[in-house]
Amino acid sequence: MQDAKVLSTVSSEETNCRPTGEAPVDHERLRHVTRLVGAQGGLHAILFGTFFFLMNLTGILHWTRGWAGGLAYLVAAILLVAACKRWIPRYYERRFGHVKAQEMSARQFVIFLAVLVALAFFGQPVASYFEPTVSSFLGRVHAMISDPAQQVNLYPPFLWMAVFFGSLRWPLRKMERQRLCFEFAGLVAFASIALFPTWHPDAGKLVLWRVLNAGGLGLSFIATGLYDHLVLVRALPKRVAEGDDE
Amino acid sequence: MSNEASALPSPNRLIHEPARLAILTVLSSCASADFVFLQKITRLSKGNLSVQLTNLEQAGLVTIRKEIVDKKTRTTVSLSKRGISELADYWKTMDQIRALTTQEKKRRAPGRAVPHPGLSPEPAI
Numbered sequence: 001m002q003d004a005k006v007l008s009t010v011s012s013e014e015t016n017c018r019p020t021g022e023a024p025v026d027h028e029r030l031r032h033v034t035r036l037v038g039a040q041g042g043l044h045a046i047l048f049g050t051f052f053f054l055m056n057l058t059g060i061l062h063w064t065r066g067w068a069g070g071l072a073y074l075v076a077a078i079l080l081v082a083a084c085k086r087w088i089p090r091y092y093e094r095r096f097g098h099v100k101a102q103e104m105s106a107r108q109f110v111i112f113l114a115v116l117v118a119l120a121f122f123g124q125p126v127a128s129y130f131e132p133t134v135s136s137f138l139g140r141v142h143a144m145i146s147d148p149a150q151q152v153n154l155y156p157p158f159l160w161m162a163v164f165f166g167s168l169r170w171p172l173r174k175m176e177r178q179r180l181c182f183e184f185a186g187l188v189a190f191a192s193i194a195l196f197p198t199w200h201p202d203a204g205k206l207v208l209w210r211v212l213n214a215g216g217l218g219l220s221f222i223a224t225g226l227y228d229h230l231v232l233v234r235a236l237p238k239r240v241a242e243g244d245d246e
Numbered sequence: 247m248s249n250e251a252s253a254l255p256s257p258n259r260l261i262h263e264p265a266r267l268a269i270l271t272v273l274s275s276c277a278s279a280d281f282v283f284l285q286k287i288t289r290l291s292k293g294n295l296s297v298q299l300t301n302l303e304q305a306g307l308v309t310i311r312k313e314i315v316d317k318k319t320r321t322t323v324s325l326s327k328r329g330i331s332e333l334a335d336y337w338k339t340m341d342q343i344r345a346l347t348t349q350e351k352k353r354r355a356p357g358r359a360v361p362h363p364g365l366s367p368e369p370a371i
Contacts (some may be wrong), residue, residue: 026262027271033287095282098320099276200325236286 029175031228033235036102038077043088045225051080053218060210096236145198156216157194182227200220252299254343260305261336265290265298270325273308278324299323300347 036042054076058069104112142150164183172180193212196202204210212219261267269286272279285295302308311322322356325333 025268027268030268030271030287031275034272034283037283040274097282097286098322099283100278100322102275102277155357236283237289 026173026175032175033232034099035101036232037092037096037236038099039069040088040092041234042227042229043091043099044084045221045228047080047083047088047225049218049221049225050224051076052145052183053215054223056214057211057216060207060214086242094233094239145195147197151192151204151213152192152197153213153216156190156220157187159217159220160190179227186220186223190220252338254346255339257339257343258332258336260301260307263298265294266302267333267336269295269298269302269323270307270335273323273325274330274333278311278322280319281323302329 009147055073055097086159097186138150138154140153142148143150145152164180164187167176167183169176193209193216200206258349261270265288269284271288272284281295281299282297284290285292288295290298292363297339299308299310303310309324311324314324
């Protein structure tokens with residue numbers, strides 16, 4: 001009987017009974033949620049996304065030009081630093097509990113340092129080597145979507161495409177399927193923004209489209225951060241079980 | 247049938263218990279975590295979590311520290327070196343068992359023989 005117990009646990013890959021006994025535990029999900037809380041990634045991504053989004057609005061909204069815009073960016077930068085250093089860590093600790101993220105191992109640190117040094121020495125030459133190819137490719141894509149003035153920001157849809165295809169693997173766990181659906185929705189949304197001028201030739205005159213087009217990268221960060229935060233909120237209940245079932 | 251079952255490697259019984267395995271899995275993904283987070287993520291009651299942590303600490307798999315932060319006691323738990331290696335061994339053993347059971351399933355499939363009672367897809371409770 002004991003052997004049967006062991007075997008049946010093994011047969012379903014990462015499932016074991018939930019400690020309370022009602023549903024199976026997905027260990028990959030436990031690891032993912034723990035890493036998310038440790039990195040405090042969700043709210044930081046939202047914050048940086050908002051900052052990027054506001055920066056990209058320069059030139060689109062009239063108030064962002066001149067001293068008012070400069071002052072707004074200064075205030076936003078101060079709020080960003082305060083939020084990163086104080087408010088977000090405090091919120092995470094109160095809402096989810098305290099998790100100290102895993103520190104970088106010596107090997108990871110060496111790799112990180114090597115990449116930094118390589119970028120410092122070879123980044124510029126490599127970028128200038130690939131620049132004509134990338135420009136020509138982007139020019140062709142702009143021509144395909146009838147955008148000779150290159151008004152459309154193509155980086156967000158390409159970023160979502162890379163993320164979506166990077167997440168494709170088989171078999172997919174439930175958590176990965178949900179993430180893939182979210183990435184597909186993001187890809188469709190940003191591709192629609194990029195392709196909107198082909199259906200609506202006067203799109204350049206619409207402030208909303210110009211804002212969405214220019215702030216695409218910032219909006220992508222905000223969407224990703226929101227998704228990660230929702231994963232945490234759903235995975236970790238606000239109130240914990242008080243009862244004693246010893 | 248009993249010979250096949252006895253040929254399988256045996257996983258560490260202390261780690262194999264679902265609640266303790268969930269705690270160790272969480273701790274393996276971070277440097278340390280406090281009691282509140284462990285309780286939220288594992289959805290165990292305070293008493294149960296406390297008992298499981300004590301068992302793990304007595305086995306030398308985790309280290310428990312108590313510190314005072316903002317006039318409140320915070321209990322922080324982290325995996326010990328022994329805990330890290332034991333957990334790695336546990337997953338290795340489980341992989342071996344999984345490989346062996348998969349082979350067994352493949353071997354039995356063509357003949358459509360009666361499946362081993364231990365090969366049922368339902369998780370053990």
